[in-house]
Amino acid sequence: MSDPFGLRVVRADSVAALRDLVRECSDAGSAVYPQGGGTVGDIGVLPARDGIALDLCSLTQLIDYPARDMTITVQAGITLAELDKILAVENQRLPIDVPRADRSTLGGAIATNASGPRRYGFGTFRDYVIGISVINDRGEEVKAGGRVVKNVAGYDLCKLYIGSFGTLGIITQVTLKLKPRSEEQAIIAIGCDDPEPLLDLLAQSRTRPVCLDLLNRGAVSRINSEPAGLFPDSPWLVAVGYEDNRETVSWQVQQLIREVPTAAARYLDVRAGAAATPVWRALTDFPARDDGVLTFKANLLPHATADFCRAALTLHDGVSLQAHAGNGIVIGHILGDLTKERADAMLTTLLDTAAAAEGNMILLRCPTDWRSTLPVWGRPRGDWALMRTVKEKLDPKNIFNPGCFVDGI
Numbered sequence: 447m448s449d450p451f452g453l454r455v456v457r458a459d460s461v462a463a464l465r466d467l468v469r470e471c472s473d474a475g476s477a478v479y480p481q482g483g484g485t486v487g488d489i490g491v492l493p494a495r496d497g498i499a500l501d502l503c504s505l506t507q508l509i510d511y512p513a514r515d516m517t518i519t520v521q522a523g524i525t526l527a528e529l530d531k532i533l534a535v536e537n538q539r540l541p542i543d544v545p546r547a548d549r550s551t552l553g554g555a556i557a558t559n560a561s562g563p564r565r566y567g568f569g570t571f572r573d574y575v576i577g578i579s580v581i582n583d584r585g586e587e588v589k590a591g592g593r594v595v596k597n598v599a600g601y602d603l604c605k606l607y608i609g610s611f612g613t614l615g616i617i618t619q620v621t622l623k624l625k626p627r628s629e630e631q632a633i634i635a636i637g638c639d640d641p642e643p644l645l646d647l648l649a650q651s652r653t654r655p656v657c658l659d660l661l662n663r664g665a666v667s668r669i670n671s672e673p674a675g676l677f678p679d680s681p682w683l684v685a686v687g688y689e690d691n692r693e694t695v696s697w698q699v700q701q702l703i704r705e706v707p708t709a710a711a712r713y714l715d716v717r718a719g720a721a722a723t724p725v726w727r728a729l730t731d732f733p734a735r736d737d738g739v740l741t742f743k744a745n746l747l748p749h750a751t752a753d754f755c756r757a758a759l760t761l762h763d764g765v766s767l768q769a770h771a772g773n774g775i776v777i778g779h780i781l782g783d784l785t786k787e788r789a790d791a792m793l794t795t796l797l798d799t800a801a802a803a804e805g806n807m808i809l810l811r812c813p814t815d816w817r818s819t820l821p822v823w824g825r826p827r828g829d830w831a832l833m834r835t836v837k838e839k840l841d842p843k844n845i846f847n848p849g850c851f852v853d854g855i
Contacts, residue, residue, distance in 0.1 A: 449486060453493065453498060453779060456498045456499070456500055458504065461581075464581055464618065466517065466587070467498075467585075468583070469584065476498065476845070477494070477496065477497025477845050478497055478845050480846070481500060482551030482557075483555055486558050486838065490851060491818065492849075502522060505524075505618060508520050508532060509521065511620060516538060517576065518532070521618060522553025526540075527548040535757075541567075542565075542574065543728055546731065552620055553616075554838050555610075556575060559572070559608050562730045563685070563726070564687070566772035567655060567774055572605050574608055575591070576619060577593055577604065577620065578590050578591055581615055581616040590606075592621070611850065611851045612846055613844065613850070614836070629690070630688075630691060631687070632695050632718040633725045634686045634702060634703075634828070635677055635709045647706065647710070647754055649748075652705070653702050655687055658687075658771050659685040659687075659742075659771065660771045661732075661767065662759060662767045662779075663680065664766035665767055665770075666680070678712075678757035681756050699718070736811065737781065738779035738781045739789075740779075740812045741777065741779050741810060741812070742793070743775065743808055744796065745807070750803030752800075753803075764781035774805065793809075793820060797824060809821070823853070826853065833851075833855060
């Protein structure tokens with residue numbers, strides 16, 4: 447069995463087996479490429495040297511769930527969908543949106559610091575991981591943090607592994623703090639011709655949305671294909687999401703309706719309760735769509751989101767955009783004919799636009815043979831040297847995902 451890059455896939459059925467495998471690879475000087483559900487395998491550059499793809503999907507054990515403390519400890523191979531089922535029994539949840547939750551593993555989502563539309567109101571994994579266990583380059587299991595929320599012992603190494611792309615060690619176990627499930631939910635879809643005045647208005651709203659997403663017509667069209675007719679047609683769509691108790695959600699919906707001028711919206715559509723669920727799912731899964739040639743993700747100052755989106759639309763006819771406008775994150779899929787040379791020119795322009803807004807941009811997906819020349823990790827940043835030093839200290843043999851991360855880390 448091999449993965450898309452031709453690496454031999456080895457499944458670790460236990461933490462003990464995982465330790466042995468890493469130790470063997472370390473002694474042999476072979477590389478280890480951790481794998482979860484395979485939903486983000488397109489991120490990064492090609493493997494730098496030969497090794498094994500280490501499948502962690504068998505590590506799914508529930509270690510501890512003191513529901514009254516609102517924490518849970520699980521192995522990192524559990525999928526986000528299965529974790530959600532466990533938490534639902536106690537009316538609790540981890541409010542992090544991860545695309546393809548039925549396949550995405552907790553460890554993989556943490557390693558890539560995945561997040562989605564609810565990031566605006568609930569934050570990222572850095573706000574919920576309070577304990578972590580990791581296999582180091584010697585095959586030893588090391589731990590950071592703990593199983594209680596008020597834990598101040600030692601360095602907060604948990605955050606170091608979040609978003610490290612598997613380059614510092616293999617995550618085996620995680621302790622998370624949780625939140626209660628919301629009593630009510632609602633999403634207001636607002637169609638408009640120009641999103642900027644509407645986004646400015648929402649930034650000053652008396653309401654407190656947990657989601658503030660912007661989609662262009664191309665993105666709405668693609669979302670409407672499954673399920674059909676989810677949103678009406680318009681040049682732009684702003685999705686504003688609320689979650690809380692029924693009284694609070696109801697007040698916020700009515701308040702926002704009063705705040706939005708009639709002239710600013712082509713339409714205003716409210717989906718509440720169960721009717722909002724397919725909208726949440728569509729917004730969450732949009733970044734994982736793989737029917738385009740290339741997918742990018744930009745991070746910039748939130749006030750520049752609308753301008754960046756407009757600039758992206760001038761570069762290619764087949765651009766579908768979803769922006770988490772409150773956070774300054776833009777995901778773009780490019781469909782249709784595209785050569786590597788044209789892609790390089792487009793990305794250069796978009797990187798310049800992002801840099802002007804104090805941001806950067808990475809590629810989430812592109813043809814395999816383009817990765818060696820396109821700016822997969824965007825423009826060099828001032829902290830890359832520090833990241834390389836951390837890598838050298840925690841993985842001196844350079845066996846974990848060598849060459850796949852920023853600056854060839």
